[in-house]
Amino acid sequence: MPASRTVTAAVIVIGNEILSGRTHDANLPYLARSLNTVGIRVMEARVIADDEGAIVSAVNACRAAYDHVFTTGGIGPTHDDITSAAVARAFNVALVRDPQAVSLLTHHYAAADLNEARLKMAEVPEGASLIDNPVSAAPGFRIDNVWVLPGVPRILQAMVDGLTAGLKGGDPVLSRTISAFTTESGIASPLADVQQQHGATEIGSYPFVRSGRFGVSLVVRSTDAAALDAAAAAVTAMLRDAGIEPLTEDAPAA
Template structure:
């Protein structure tokens, strides 16, 4: 694992969600949102999220593409005890290394399972690519692992969140991303779109987006501003608020 450090340029990240159950709609992905919020708070830019099936070729291709492009790749899913949990093998293939049973992982699992309970299926959760460091978690003894810039975590949200608590302090962090949310109410987006674009162009370093939401009162719009620079964010926020006052009926 890398040591925690503050870099000049913000670290970037991608999330790779692995699992047929996500693509089929049977299971809802809540992990991407959690990871995105976590990374924003420590100043890591989440730039991309992908979902792939439990298919080794698909996992390897996506992983190699993402790890070459971003500072970190976080994967979730596919590290359990069943036959379709193939993430460890796919990661090993992506890095060209053997996947082996890790004695430290076996020791962790032995804290939870008896010798009889630690059957071949459960021992699958101790298999990691050679050279990987274990990612422990307080919710479950079954570890994830970290190899180069790829961090492999469980798909079960409470376990994944515990793993994020383990790796978070070791990531290259930066200034947190600050957010301002402004209610635009019933003012149509088409009414303020050009003015909002001008504000965005005038405030470099501030990301500005408009997002409709639906309620019993009809469509209501929110304008969300994001920046690492508090002063720039404040100036842009003031400009947006002034624009909405000017356009209010």
């Protein structure tokens, strides 16, 4: 594929505890940053309940719309872990006990501890391939363009670190942040001009309050390093023309 093609992904966060506000999701930011380093751009995320219909519908909508889909949550041993069964239904295939997954669990747990609840974690949709779990043995899995990962952040992160190296993306989105003590309204008009003149970049404006003072972070993003440099320089010049000294400029980062 040409390097300039955007490889896209959706993230589906599965869990009543996120929708109730009990738990703050930490997996979307981790996935978004990790995937961007290999040139895969998260275009949309959905947070849905532990509900078979909701999972089937979100997985089928997203796998048709994006190159990759990453789900998090619902693959543990308890009755509310229904993601694997729901993904099997989304693909209209059987849920099967995977011999390789059983073997991984057998090596991890003492024989007396390998109960039915743990063996449930060896059930995957027919045709899925396993994703290595370096923390606690119970694997994730991939079926077609859908990657099914756990919700526990420490385990998800270890799995993601292991699989991103094997993913083929497009060009990663590079970014620069230029911050200043000013208001968004004060610079909105010249900033819009900079955006118009630098169409190969995308410029976002994010207000903040620090030590009681209003500030704005201007984030320039592009897959083109030269375009990024030019736009970042134009943002800095725009601020200085307005008599505002930029606070910091980040090094180029993913």
